[in-house]
Amino acid sequence: MAIDKVVRSGGAVRKIFPILQKYQGLVGLVLLLLVALFDTPHTDAPGALFHSVFFSVGNLRNVLGQLAVPGCLAIGATFVILVGGIDLSAGSAMGLLNCICATWLVHGASTPLTIAYVLFIGTLIGSVLGAIIGFTKLQPFVVTLAGMVSLRGIAFVYTNNANISGMKDQIAFFESPWLGIPIAGWILLLATAAGTVILAKTVFGRRVYALGGNSEAARYAGVPVDRVRIGAFAINGFCIALAAILFTARNSNGQPSAGMGYELDAITAAVVGGTALVGGYGNVVGTFVGALFIVCLNVLLILDGVSYYVGQGWKGVIILLAVYLQNLGRRV
Amino acid sequence: MKLGLWACSAFAAIMIVGCGSGDSGGSTSTTPGTTAEKPAGTTAGNLPLVVFSQANSADPWRQQFDAETKAAAEANKSAFKFEEQAAEDDPNKQISQIDTLMLESPKVLLVSPAEMSVRTAIEKAFDKGTSVILLDRGIPGDKYTVHIGGDNVEIGKQAGEYIAKRLNGKGIVLMIQGKGGADATNDRREGAMAAFKKFPGISVIQGDDCKYQRQAAQSYMETFLQTGKPFDAVYAHNDEMAIGAYQAYDHAATKPKTKPIFVGVDGCQQEVVQMIKDGKLDATFRYPDPGPKGIEVAAEILKGNKPKDKKIILPTELVDKSNADKYLAAHPGLAK
Numbered sequence: 001m002a003i004d005k006v007v008r009s010g011g012a013v014r015k016i017f018p019i020l021q022k023y024q025g026l027v028g029l030v031l032l033l034l035v036a037l038f039d040t041p042h043t044d045a046p047g048a049l050f051h052s053v054f055f056s057v058g059n060l061r062n063v064l065g066q067l068a069v070p071g072c073l074a075i076g077a078t079f080v081i082l083v084g085g086i087d088l089s090a091g092s093a094m095g096l097l098n099c100i101c102a103t104w105l106v107h108g109a110s111t112p113l114t115i116a117y118v119l120f121i122g123t124l125i126g127s128v129l130g131a132i133i134g135f136t137k138l139q140p141f142v143v144t145l146a147g148m149v150s151l152r153g154i155a156f157v158y159t160n161n162a163n164i165s166g167m168k169d170q171i172a173f174f175e176s177p178w179l180g181i182p183i184a185g186w187i188l189l190l191a192t193a194a195g196t197v198i199l200a201k202t203v204f205g206r207r208v209y210a211l212g213g214n215s216e217a218a219r220y221a222g223v224p225v226d227r228v229r230i231g232a233f234a235i236n237g238f239c240i241a242l243a244a245i246l247f248t249a250r251n252s253n254g255q256p257s258a259g260m261g262y263e264l265d266a267i268t269a270a271v272v273g274g275t276a277l278v279g280g281y282g283n284v285v286g287t288f289v290g291a292l293f294i295v296c297l298n299v300l301l302i303l304d305g306v307s308y309y310v311g312q313g314w315k316g317v318i319i320l321l322a323v324y325l326q327n328l329g330r331r332v
Numbered sequence: 333m334k335l336g337l338w339a340c341s342a343f344a345a346i347m348i349v350g351c352g353s354g355d356s357g358g359s360t361s362t363t364p365g366t367t368a369e370k371p372a373g374t375t376a377g378n379l380p381l382v383v384f385s386q387a388n389s390a391d392p393w394r395q396q397f398d399a400e401t402k403a404a405a406e407a408n409k410s411a412f413k414f415e416e417q418a419a420e421d422d423p424n425k426q427i428s429q430i431d432t433l434m435l436e437s438p439k440v441l442l443v444s445p446a447e448m449s450v451r452t453a454i455e456k457a458f459d460k461g462t463s464v465i466l467l468d469r470g471i472p473g474d475k476y477t478v479h480i481g482g483d484n485v486e487i488g489k490q491a492g493e494y495i496a497k498r499l500n501g502k503g504i505v506l507m508i509q510g511k512g513g514a515d516a517t518n519d520r521r522e523g524a525m526a527a528f529k530k531f532p533g534i535s536v537i538q539g540d541d542c543k544y545q546r547q548a549a550q551s552y553m554e555t556f557l558q559t560g561k562p563f564d565a566v567y568a569h570n571d572e573m574a575i576g577a578y579q580a581y582d583h584a585a586t587k588p589k590t591k592p593i594f595v596g597v598d599g600c601q602q603e604v605v606q607m608i609k610d611g612k613l614d615a616t617f618r619y620p621d622p623g624p625k626g627i628e629v630a631a632e633i634l635k636g637n638k639p640k641d642k643k644i645i646l647p648t649e650l651v652d653k654s655n656a657d658k659y660l661a662a663h664p665g666l667a668k
Contacts, residue, residue: 041436053435062435066428161541162513165448175452251423251449258424302432305415309389 017328024325025273025289028318032296040303053303061177063295064185068174068246069094071188071291073262074269075195076126076239078287079232081270082199084212084279085133085140087233089147090240090266093125094259096155097244101171102164102254111170119241125151126237127230134226148263155256164254174249184246188288191242195284198235208232212279268315269294272322380439382412382630385430387446387469389418391544392572392667393619396600397444397468400665401623408631412439423447430457440630444468444622451475463633467622469515478629480622480644484516487617487648488523491595494615494650495524495534495565498593502533503564506556506592508549508577510569512541520569520597537563542573549576557584564592571596571604571616578612599651601667602660609656618659620646 020027040054048056073090080087097118104114125147133143174184199205207228210218219225247258267277273290275282294315301311382405389398398416405414417433419426423446430443430453441457443450444467451471458464458475466479495505505528510517528534539556542548549568557580566581568574574596581587581594596604599618607613625646629639651659660666 043435043437056435058435059432062428062431065431069424163447163449247424250427250452251447252452253447253449255423255447255449260422298428299432302417302429303436307416308418308420308429 021325021328022274023286024322025286025293028272028322029289029293029296032293032300036296036300040300054300057180059299061180061182061185063292063299064188065175065182065250066299067291067295068182068184068188069243069250070262070265070269070295071288072191072239072243072246073266074273074287074291075188075191075284076236076243077263077266078195078270078273078275078282078284079199079208079235079239080140081267081275081277082208082212082279082282083229083232084215085229085232086144086267086277087129087147087236088141088144088263089125089129089151090236090263091259091261092148092151092155092263093122093237093240094244094247094262095256096125096151096158097122097241098247098251098258099155099159099164099254099256101245101248102167103159105168105170105248106164106166106254115171115245118245119238122237122239122241122244123234124237126240127234129237130230130233131226133233134229152256152260159254159256161256163256167248167252169252171245171249172252174246184249187242187246191239192284192288195235199283204228204231209280212281214280265294268319271319274322274326276326277323379411379413380634381436382414382440382442382627382634383433383436383438384414384416384442384626385426385433385444386416386418387426387444388421390420393570393598393600393621394418396665396667397621397623399667400621401442401627403665404624404627408627411631412634419446421446423449426450427453430454434460434462438462440465440633442467442626442630445471448472463630463638465626465629465633467626474642476642477633478639478642478644480625480629481646482620482622482648483645484519484619485523485526487597487619488520488525489527490523490648490650491520491567491597491615491617492524492527494617495567495593495595496528496531498614499534499564501531504535504537504562505565505567506537506539506563506577508539508552508566508568508573509541510544510573517569524567537561542568542576544570544572546572546576546579549573550580551576553577553580554584557581557587560586562588564588564590566592566594568594568596571598571601571613574613574616575604575607578607582612599649599659603668605651605656605660605666608651608653611653615650615652618649618651620648621665622646 036054037050037052040052042051043053043056044051053059073094077087077090100121101114101118104117129144129147133140175182178186199208207223210221210223211225211228215225248254269291270282270287271277272293273286275287298311384401386394386398388394417429419429426446427450434457440463442465443454445454448471451473454464454471455475464476466476468481470479470481507521510520525536528536540552542552553576566574566577568577574594578594594613596613596616597619599616600621604613604616608616625644632639
């Protein structure tokens with residue numbers, strides 16, 4: 001490929017490319033915002049920059065409200081991918097936790113207790129999956145595929161194959177705005193910050209990168225490989241539980257079928273945000289940007305009246321492009 | 333530097349093509365005006381905006397629903413602009429789509445909710461002063477302008493009575509179930525069960541949940557035929573499953589001596605009507621498509637005529653060998 005040669009030979013390119021690559025999600029987002037500038041419906045509502053519906057206050061709230069659930073899932077997925085794993089069970093786990101959360105609230109359990117319980121179960125599910133991978137030495141793909149199937153089944157059994165409705169608005173406050181942004185959006189920002197600190201500033205974080213980079217080398221260097229993997233999956237489970245709570249607040253019911261396919265959206269956000277699927281490379285800020293990119297793309301396509309299915313086609317192209325650009329850099 | 337430019341411009345090109353291709357490719361907008369050169373909006377052009385949030389566009393009934401809604405909107409294009417989005421039956425996705433569509437300040441929101449939980453977004457839109465027309469599935473409460481749909485209990489009842497009469501009040505009915513928990517499934521079952529109760533000679537086998545899918549019904553029926561249990565009629569909660577069940581029966585090595593009666597619901601596919609004409613299936617009951625009526629009501633609302641009733645029930649129709657040709661002629665929009 002011509003581009004490959006340019007990367008290999010060009011001196012200036014050699015320096016700029018890693019930077020471009022590191023911030024590829026951001027570059028994509030900026031380009032998307034530029035397109036939005038010229039290509040969205042106009043409005044005369046106050047507070048809208050450039051008289052564009054896309055840059056209105058209402059849309060900021062809209063985007064961050066939509067971002068919270070996929071964003072939390074994507075942050076969890078980033079940890080798992082960083083240790084060289086993958087989690088196909090995230091969508092099913094979120095569906096089950098959504099049902100648990102709704103059931104507890106419908107039966108009158110206190111809100112803090114319900115939230116704590118859902119977070120606990122989520123973390124537990126993640127830890128168990130991580131432990132099974134360590135114990136059986138099976139591929140994370142296979143173990144979490146099994147988790148995806150089983151957890152979905154459990155969700156249907158748990159709810160007796162029916163939606164859980166009749167929730168009062170105990171957790172509706174997650175949807176209400178604080179300083180113009182829904183509280184769910186603030187929680188996502190908080191989770192992103194916490195994820196960044198864990199990865200950049202703790203011993204555990206450095207071990208996560210070491211394990212994903214080369215698990216054999218990490219083992220010989222004295223990294224407790226199994227425990228780090230369980231930790232990463234536990235954090236993923238915690239993030240899934242967080243997403244499930246926010247999902248419950250948004251939908252105000254429990255659906256055993258909730259979250260189908262969300263695990264792939266989460267992986268997409270991480271990949272677009274620059275996380276390498278082979279592990280060991282990436283961070284949660286990139287993932288946040290990746291998830292934001294995808295939500296902004298969805299919103300822009302709707303505002304432009306483009307059919308959902310056409311949008312899906314383009315999303316595939318973007319994923320390919322993102323991974324291609326990453327691999328280019330690695331071969332330099 | 334060259335590469336940076338290359339990558340940037342490639343990305344930009346893709347994005348622009350992606351957004352611009354909407355109108356030529358798969359856009360559901362019926363009026364031009366959403367291209368990059370001519371941004372459409374609430375103030376550009378003086379036509380009011382009508383938006384439609386569809387639960388999904390996957391099954392044949394929805395495809396016919398989409399096609400007829402689009403055609404009705406096209407016929408009204410001098411009165412309003414029309415945009416549609418489909419949500420893959422994911423209520424969370426549908427909430428996001430409605431929230432986003434509402435940013436364009438439409439005058440009327442048509443919505444066919446994937447689940448009851450979409451009501452959060454619907455009620456927000458209604459509170460903003462938008463007229464809300466619910467199509468097919470409803471939501472609890474009264475925060476909507478009008479609900480247009482068929483009556484699945486009535487359809488179930490008529491189907492049950494049809495089967496009981498064809499069997500002369502005596503026989504075994506195998507009921508192939510639609511997606512568990514869905515209102516349509518419960519109503520089509522309960523309506524039929526109420527009808528069967530009037531005929532003491534009729535007994536019912538509650539078949540599996542085949543999720544309204546042809547493939548699932550076919551697999552289920554293949555297994556059921558293996559057991560050798562007798563049955564005289566198959567009542568499937570939709571036509572796709574009736575077709576699946578018939579195909580399994582058709583290919584089976586061991587089957588009942590007399591051909592059982594096959595009855596479905598929906599009547600939205602040419603294929604089904606053809607199979608009825610060929611004598612493969614016996615009858616179907618049309619589940620009316622609320623799209624054209626919804627567009628008609630939307631146009632009236634824009635003229636200032638709010639509908640008087642909060643609920644508009646569309647009648648069903650029996651389709652059997654005697655009226656299949658007439659039915660095909662009367663409904664040119666049937667799915668292929």
